[in-house]
Amino acid sequence: MIHSFTALLSRSQQLLGALAIVIALAGVMGWSSIASAQQPVPSVNLGFEPSALPGETIAVSAYLTDPLGNPIYDAEIEFHYDVEFMNVTDSVEIGTAVTNETGLALLTWQPRSDGENHIVASFAGNDVFAEASDTQILEVLPGEQLYRELPPYRIPGANMWLTSGLITTVWLIFIFSLALVGWANLKTRNEPHTSNTEAKGGSADA
Amino acid sequence: MESHSDIDQVSDDKPKNWDISRRKMIKMLGGATAAGLAVGYLPKALRAEPVAENAADFQVATDAESSERLRQWMMIIDLRRCDGCQSQGTPPQCTEACNMGHFVPKPMQWIEVYEHELSRDVGEIAPLDSSTTPPIEGTKFMPTPCMQCQNAPCVNVCPVGATWTTPEGITLIDQNRCIGCRMCMAACPYERRSFTWGEPPTSHAADFVEHSVEHQLPIQKGVVYKCDFCPEMARAGRLPFCASSCPQNAIYYGDLEEDLASNGDEVVRVSEFLAEHSAFRHKEELRTRPRVYYIDGHGELAGRDPKTHGTMPVRWNIDLDIKDGAKNWERSS
């Protein structure tokens, strides 16, 4: 990211203004030589509530200021957080925001990983300023489940009790039918009765 | 008024018909007891809780997490990077690693790499005249694990609750309860379930493992198996065999609760990653709501020409000492 002066010259006219600022700054700070100029390192100040619940929307802000404390505006700040997932450590992007005239880059975020989240706001540097970053720790407290599946669709009344009731009713009718005949047979088994032509069994024999 | 008197008359008659003798009373009591027994027993019989035998195992897995938030495991398969291991000159490494790591019995592939035609006209309808030219030529590879549907057809049809979806969103099988009716296999729209038709050709080594529904070993005869999504390994912070073995890092394994997924090389935010690449789920129109997402492609990031066909045949962990009486069978006859 270190640009040589010649590289700067080859850039478009738009950069000349910035160049003037660099020269002016360098002059003010009493640096001896432009040719060997280190780009000034701005400071990034990351700020948010130190703890949050998972899924809670928190505002993550970063102030980008030059070494003199003046805000740097229209600069892009990238927000990341460091994770270790499945034994893989990586830096996962939260998002990017552009600083306003007060040097403030602001975005909202919903942290989801439990425990300490190392949040990094980094400024990639531009033609004028060197890169800079800041890391702060966000403590995510134990909280409620965030991801939920759609509950199964249930039709009111269509449940196990309906099934059980249906089966039981049908079986009871079967038992009732058998019992009715069995009962009649038992009650009248020794009762003599006139044999009529429609009666079956022994009567036909007689 | 006349009708009213009629009704009165009917109601006057009624007690005669309902003259309850003691015997009738006993009979009715008997009937009521039978009904009570039936109503008491049936709901119990008809409301299976999953995994009776493995309740302990399973409880540990979920209880440990119960104070914390439950993980919601998921997978993203980036088809732009999958070349069916053509560039490696090997069989698909995901399948092989899974076969080896899980002691998968021979013809099964819990994650199977299918070669889909890019044009959906071809291949789906076999009897179509093969001499016609498809509008898009070429194929793509699609590693197909169990989709871990959240509205799982297999779970919905299982008569004994031997397959169920865990609170972590994974569909598991309790092989100790499975009756081998294969209804789940008929119901699965992804053809991801396999049956042990005979004594499975696995090595003795797998028999010494204590049975758990989460690794499914030891393999039994006459029950159903499928990809178990490796929840044990995931909880221990290890990627499943398929994800960690992919030479192109095409398989991401992740957690929807934490919104993170990793392919062993990088960690991505699931929600953004899926949206950014317009991820889709296989046969999404069936509303099975799988937990496996695909990013469409045909191996272009691995430098594959879509017109190169075929993968090498996969191998199994069957060079070890095989059980006596083990059978060899094919996926389809």
Place this chain on the structure above:
Amino acid sequence: MTYSTESLERATVEAMQRFSKRYIISFIVLSAFVVAGIVAYINQLQNGLYETGMRDRITWGLYIVMFVFFIGASMGGTFVSAALRLADMGWRAPISRGAEYITVSALFTASLFIFADMGHPERAINILLFGRWESPLVWDVYGLNTYIAGSMVYLYLAVLPDLALVRDRVGHQLDPIRRLFVIMFSASWTGHPKQVKALDTSLKVMTVVIVPVAVMMHTVTSWIFGMTLREPWDSPMFGIYFVVGAVYSGVGLIVVFMYVMRRMNHMEAFLTERHFLNMGKLLAGAGGVMIFFQISDLVTAGFKLKGDSAFNLYQLADGAMAPIFWTYIWVGLMIPLALMLLPWTRTIWGVLIASVLANVGMMLERYFIVIGGLRLPLNPYHAPSYMPTLTELTIVLGLCSLFILILMIMMKLAPAISVQEMIETGEIEAVQHDARRAASTDGPEGAVA
């Protein structure tokens, strides 16, 4: 020649006592088949379903085909017996007993086919221990149990007076086992008016209950397939389609049974051509509805050729399932219908041939429904094929033999024609009229009888 109640009673009771040479030989042969089936099943238990032609992609085979077929076959019995009783059709009287036998026997056989198909039959109890009421298979198990119980109660109530008849008439001549059976199950029936009234009430209740139970059973069986996401099965029409198909094959099976029983027991006088022709009308009606369903199902799917239904249509029209499908359409549906529509084939033989063809057709239909549905590739692989193995064929043969054996045993336990119903419905006079008419015209009935 006239037939009195007396002659009917004598004929039925004699038929029970007579063990012809043909009966004994077929009994032995069928028992041998059952034994072969048991041997094959033991082999299958030892080696697993490896012994079958089923594999991961075609997961159900001949067992489920036959399960569905026998469930369907049972429908005819209930339909003829109970639905015609509801409709107060007198001509059902000599048929209903056989129909009820077929229902019970077919349901019993069907439940055994489920056991043949299971990977772990010893865990079948899990369905009662860990059943999930959400599963179509559990509906099927409870439905099947309920249906078997209902059919048996219904059969028993209908057979009760006839058992008493046997007890009183020839009880002393019977062998000890059957004597004990008859005495035990005739349950002190004396024909007392109160008993007759109670039986009448019970039968009315059971008739009303058993018809919806039967329809439910066939619907639930279709839902085993209809509740999956596979294209050819994923149809709301499946329930009614199965019910009508069941009536079709069930009626056909009863006709076959009627014919065999008529010849074996010399019941020509009581089972006349009129009964066969009436059954033929039922068969033609059910067949016509089947054709209508087949057209509405295939034409709506075939016009659009949407997704997987295209594969199904191709495989039926000129793919692997085409021989089965077209045999079913022409031999199983069209020819029986034609046989019933053409006046010169409207004879006992015509009805019998139509019935046999209807059953062959329905077996083929169950086959292409089950196998064709499973053949559908869900992933890009070549559509799998299925060929039943010797083990499967042996077990199927054994269970089919068992089905016939149960019928043969039941035929010797009670009169094969319901004497009581014949009298009650006045059918006894009607068959006398049939006989007079046959004698006067010397029609085909006269020739056969």
